[in-house]
Amino acid sequence: LSETGLFIAADHLLPTNRTVNVRFAFRPGGEPITVTSRVAWTNVGSERQRYFHGMGLQFLQMQPAARDALRGFLAGAFAEFDGRGPVS
Numbered sequence: 001l002s003e004t005g006l007f008i009a010a011d012h013l014l015p016t017n018r019t020v021n022v023r024f025a026f027r028p029g030g031e032p033i034t035v036t037s038r039v040a041w042t043n044v045g046s047e048r049q050r051y052f053h054g055m056g057l058q059f060l061q062m063q064p065a066a067r068d069a070l071r072g073f074l075a076g077a078f079a080e081f082d083g084r085g086p087v088s
Helices: 064-081
Strands: 005-009 019-024 033-043 054-061
Touching (some): 005 033
Antiparallel strands (some): 033 054
């Protein structure tokens, strides 16, 4: 997950350049956001490959409140990763 897109592990892949609406929440029980995305790339993988089957989605359109929620979530995640603790 980043400000520009996300990876979804999936067995059934959509064609590259397909536009899809994706709905997800940052926390269990949290308010979901809906984002218009484009399938930027797919990975069919194999048993010998270390990468998951799935799709890279590029965010195309997002409501400003959803973008703010995404940025807040990522800032908190990076702060925890850096050992600075959660961001208020």
